[in-house]
Amino acid sequence: MTGSETDIVVMDSIDKSFPGVHALDRVNFRLAHGEIHALVGENGAGKSTLVRILTGAERQDSGTISLDGVEVVIKSPPHAQALGISTVYQEVNLCPNLTVAENLLIGRQPRKWGRIDWKAMNRQASEMLRGLDIEIDVTQRLDSYSIAIQQMTAIARALVISSARILVLDEPTSSLTAHETEQLFRVMRKLKGEGIAILFITHFLDQVYEVSDRVSVLRNGTLVGMYETANLSRLALITLMLGRSLTETEDIARQKIESGRHIGTDALLEAEGIGLVGSIAPFDLVLHAGEVVGVAGLLGSGRTEMAQLLFGIDQPTSGSMTIDGKTVKKYSPIGSIERGVALCPEDRKAEGIVADLTVRENIIMAMQARRGWFRHLSMSEQYEIADKYIKLLNIATPSADQPIRNLSGGNQQKVILARWLATNPRLLILDEPTRGIDVGTKADIQKLVLALAEDGKSCVFISSELEEVLRTSHRIVVLRDRAKVTEFAGDIDEHSIMQAMAGSEAEAGSEAMAGSGA
């Protein structure tokens, strides 16, 4: 498998610098025919730079690229496509308001008498998708399908347009549910069987193990190594990525037990039958000071809806909520901020950061909003606050005056956390705070959440990674189909939570399992 005659892509001593950053330092990379090759590394390790060079979006400073033994200079993304390298990005780059068939065959529609032959077009499109084992109505609009189907449409288009031999998947799974991810993996395995080389970039280590044959690890712009996935233990992989061993998991576990001793007895927030028609069914919820309450559920189970209701983005249509025994009358973000409630939203790009503003301005925004239009924080106060949190949360930025869009995802998330910590909240709702963030920063954020709980703050921790919810939460609320299903406290085992998340079909299955266990 590692024999050089099977290598379709050979990248040798690739070097790339940006002003102030040595992004890639003599990286050697190989990609073989018919393999799924995972590329992993922390944020800023150089993954995207390497991919951008391979796909023609960026030119290397030095080093060579060969395809099938022939040295090539990849000039531009269209040139890369012409060479048989296709890329599918995290965000689907198609037209959501056209049909699936139109998206697949746009620019190459079959014609008859000079007009578009719609029947032939729909038939061809169906065949293309059937090739990936997907049976859908291609005459429906693209946005009527799930993100997974949309992504698969993008893959099908990429394969057809350039008759791709190399498929680059850049974080394709970050917005997919477990089921959809499985569907994508089936397609990936099928393509692999057809001899296509797949480069798979992901943050999810589970998926590396599930689907990849080999894994290349980047760290600080250098290639740490290339390994057969099956022969590399998970701990070894994380150690390679971080360059240090990860005892943090144990630290976090210890910290959780420690902080669990300080949970208050009086309710900080008490919600009774609060709900919004069409969004989330009425639910009860009690939060105490010093407690981390995890929210588990599949995508679309109502996690974000719950967060938005508690923070007052949406107005409830039923029920009531008290904070410190006082009934909430005005549901609005500013009202919540005044009550000491904060929300780190799920969609960091659209709802979190204000991209063109500086780190300093992003940090002081919520605090300034609370003070109002006219009690302006002076420049020196702003720098004081910003510098304090940059230090406290270890935010990697050249200065407080850097536009936040220049920061990596993990550091942007830290800035959003800083924004809320500056308002000194008593309840912090974190909606997917670690999505798309590297392992090291993830652990930092988990530790921070527990430290805040120890400080007497109450946290609601929402995440699609169950492992993470389990690790940080003292209590776990499970959502399914836009309703609260149950709650777990004390010693929580992963299996029963998954059953609760999955619902009735799985319950039947688990009964069988319980039977065999007994």
Added chain:
Amino acid sequence: MSAARSASRLDRMRGSRLFVPIFALAAILLLDLVFVPGFFKLEMKDGHLYGSLVDILRNSVPTVVLALGMTLVIATGGVDLSVGAVMAIAASVACILIDPRIVGVNLQGNITAVVGDPTYSFMPIPVVILVSLLAAIVCGLWNGLLVAFFRIQPMVATLILMIAGRGIAQLLTNSTKIIIFNDAFAYIGNGFIVLPFSLAIVAALFAGAWLLTRRTAIGLFVESVGISFRASLYTGINEKLIKLFVYAFCGFCAGIAGLIAVSSIRTSDANQIGLYTELDAILAVVIGGTVLGSGGRFSLLGSVLGALVIQATQTSMYAIGVPASAITAVKAVMVIVVIVLYSRQVQDAGVIISTRLGRRQTAA
């Protein structure tokens, strides 16, 4: 060492928002220096300063005033097409308050004594100014209401008042031109304290707008709403109120511009006052570096410079001998140049050129 420093200075200059307007203004004035003899000559007559430079400043006043309000609106991601019509409304309101015969108020005394009396005004002048500005603010609030609360596209929302506003102004004056004889009111647009009095109004307005946006949180919130109104909402910023405010402020500025305009021509001409001025105001803001469409970072000083660039071009063209009817063509060229200068391609090319220059200089 010094080469590297000068390269970084070049970077900083190019990165500054004010680079384009300052450069453009300098280029135009340089052309005048070469081609128009006596362009920079200033003369003192009866304690008033005269000269082409004074003309540029004086004639740019309405555009500068409008551009200040327009800057904030554009920074929130909007645009206000109605400012010209609001100018006309404010002008008409002022005129009927000074001489209300047209709306059926029966003036006591001799008509001929009223007409032509330079001290006569039906309402005291401060009341005239206040009420006219209030009317303009109400117009702005109407725009803000449509944009912020009814979520109508700013261009469509303000188009309504752009069309209807002139009709309202006509209606107020019953489609006639009211002539103003009051000297105190005429002083707003015609007065001199060495320099034209209207420049003092502009200076005060600029200082006020700057303090209001940069010494309170309003500037930050305006930029934040422009860049991402969803993120602003999640941060607790009342984005609706911010939008309402900027449109009201824009209306207020249009009111001031309207008063200056009607005062300087001493006639309520609802058809002509402020006609097409919205386009100059928008162009001034864009030259000043605030991005039309997406909003975000804004520069009040940039917009003022932008208005001066427009007026300097116009005055210079007249001085060179370009006929007035061809001025629109010159403006069109200016629009093209501005759009190209701010385009992504040119900006990227600028980065490449300045890094290459820097590299060569460090190598040397």
